[in-house]
Amino acid sequence: MTDHLDVAELQRRLAEFAAARNWQPYHTPKNLVAALSVEASELVEIFQWLTPEESARVMDDPESAHRVRDEVADVLAYLLQLCEVLGIDPLAALDAKIDRNERRFPAP
Secondary structure (H helix, E strand, O other): OOOOOOHHHHHHHHHHHHHHOOOHHHOOHHHHHHHHHHHHHHHHHHHOOOOHHHHHOHHHOHHHHHHHHHHHHHHHHHHHHHHHHHOOOHHHHHHHHHHHHHHHOOOO
């Protein structure tokens, strides 16, 4: 389904989408971080009052699963756009962070 997609391709599609609508002037780091925060909060809202057990089953309900997928997509879209604007390779950043965490929190 998404085997052909990669981060660079998604960033290109997001940039083209924004350019076609002349949204680039609004895609500043500050605005993108604010939008990312809002979208992350909308994802939190889905889970806010669920029990741990209910949250583990959230994808079992088609309506809630759809909402979760949409909010995850929104969070990822803004994060990828932020990385593009700031010149961050998100996969390299994550790889480096995992390396640091492995050193910081060694397995017993």
